[in-house]
Amino acid sequence: MAGPQQAALAVLVLACVAAAAHAAKLPSYLTPRCSRSLPTPALSACCEKLANQGVSSLAYGDKKLRIPSMRPLIVPHMSLSQGTQQIGLNLTWEPAEIWGLEDSRLYNMTMDWQNKKAVFDVVIPRFTLAGHYKSSGRVLLLPVNGEGPSNMTVYNLRVHYSYDWPIKKNPDGKEYVTITNSAISISGADGMKLDFQGMFNGDPLLGNQMNAFLNENWRELIREMGPGMAEATGQVTLLVMQGLTSHVPVSEMFDP
Numbered sequence: 001m002a003g004p005q006q007a008a009l010a011v012l013v014l015a016c017v018a019a020a021a022h023a024a025k026l027p028s029y030l031t032p033r034c035s036r037s038l039p040t041p042a043l044s045a046c047c048e049k050l051a052n053q054g055v056s057s058l059a060y061g062d063k064k065l066r067i068p069s070m071r072p073l074i075v076p077h078m079s080l081s082q083g084t085q086q087i088g089l090n091l092t093w094e095p096a097e098i099w100g101l102e103d104s105r106l107y108n109m110t111m112d113w114q115n116k117k118a119v120f121d122v123v124i125p126r127f128t129l130a131g132h133y134k135s136s137g138r139v140l141l142l143p144v145n146g147e148g149p150s151n152m153t154v155y156n157l158r159v160h161y162s163y164d165w166p167i168k169k170n171p172d173g174k175e176y177v178t179i180t181n182s183a184i185s186i187s188g189a190d191g192m193k194l195d196f197q198g199m200f201n202g203d204p205l206l207g208n209q210m211n212a213f214l215n216e217n218w219r220e221l222i223r224e225m226g227p228g229m230a231e232a233t234g235q236v237t238l239l240v241m242q243g244l245t246s247h248v249p250v251s252e253m254f255d256p
Contacts, residue, residue, distance in 0.1 A: 023174055024064055024247040029057040036113055036254040048109035048120065058240055059102030067243035072097040073236060078129070082224035087217070089137040089144060099128040101236060119162045121187065124233070127157040133196060139210060146207070148198025154222065156190040159233050163241075167250055174249035179241050184234030186226035192218035 026033060030053070034046035061069035078096035082089045101124065109120035133150040137143075163182035167175050194214050199207040214221060222229075244253070 023172060023249050023252065026248050026252050027054070027057070027062060027065070030054045030244075033253065033255045035256065037256060040110065040112055040114075043113060044109045044111045047111045048106050051106045051109070051120075055104050055106075056102050062243065065243040065247050067240055070098070070101045070236065072099045072130075073101060075232065078228075078232065080225040080228040082221060084220065084224060087137075087139050087214075087220065087224075089135065089139060091150075092134045093129070093131040093150070094134075096129055096131045098232065098236070099130065100124055100126045101233075116165050116167065117162070118165060119160075122159050122161060122233070122237075124157045124159075125155070127154045127229070127233075128152070129229075129232075135196065135199065139213065142200075142206070142210075144199055144210060146196070146199040146201055148196070148202075150197065151195045152192070153194075154189050154192045154229070156188075157186065157229070157233075158188040159230055160185050160187045161234065161237055165245070170249075174251065176249055177245040177253070179238060179245060182234065182238055184230045184237070186222070186230045189222055192222055194218070194221075 030050050034043055034050065036043070038046060058067060059070045061067050075093070075096040075098060077092070077094050079090065079092045081091070103126065104122050104124045106120050106122050109118070111118050129152045130150060132147065134147040135144050161182070161184045164180045165177045166180060168178055169175050192215075195211060196214075197207065199210050
């Protein structure tokens with residue numbers, strides 16, 4: 001089921017697609033182009049190299065491709081929830097700031113030209129979700145209503161992404177890649193640190209104790225909240241890819 005943050009990010013994706021008025025050239029930071037004639041292992045290695053080469057530039061946004069800046073990425077509404085025996089916590093940000101995307105690195109990429117399928121993994125060394133939050137729910141039977149500044153940083157967040165990319169001809173007579181059947185999941189992380197100020201309506205003693213408890217149980221938290229984080233990173237990935245594929249035709253994206 002689509003969450004509020006997915007809907008908010010989807011608006012950005014649709015804006016990129018709707019803005020595609022004419023064909024564009026592949027940005028210089030994503031060159032030299034890969035050849036579509038390469039065997040799958042070589043094409044995959046080439047695309048992975050170019051993607052990692054262009055990450056830092058794409059993070060600053062690209063006006064020609066209608067890709068917004070991701071330093072930080074501002075999400076109008078984002079929510080994460082956890083429901084276990086010990087922790088039943090609902091968190092909402094309006095807006096949320098996502099930092100660290102510019103340091104993302106792709107690996108294990110498979111780019112299958114014949115079947116038009118792609119699979120890859122991404123590691124984000126320091127994925128930070130920050131902003132003014134509101135919380136509700138219970139932790140160890142204690143109500144945790146509150147709001148205030150927050151910072152949730154995940155170290156070496158690893159995600160797995162896959163999608164299909166059929167090619168279609170647009171009214172301009174050129175062929176473009178379309179992104180379909182995208183799927184993403186969190187495959188691991190090395191740690192997480194949380195700091196939520198204003199919990200328990202601003203009680204500093206209870207707030208500090210709760211932050212300590214949440215940090216001690218970060219694995220359980222990321223297991224439950226991971227799908228929401230994956231959804232956000234997946235929509236960001238889709239945002240970038242749609243910005244490229246809706247503007248740059250296949251003939252400009254790949255060499256013969």
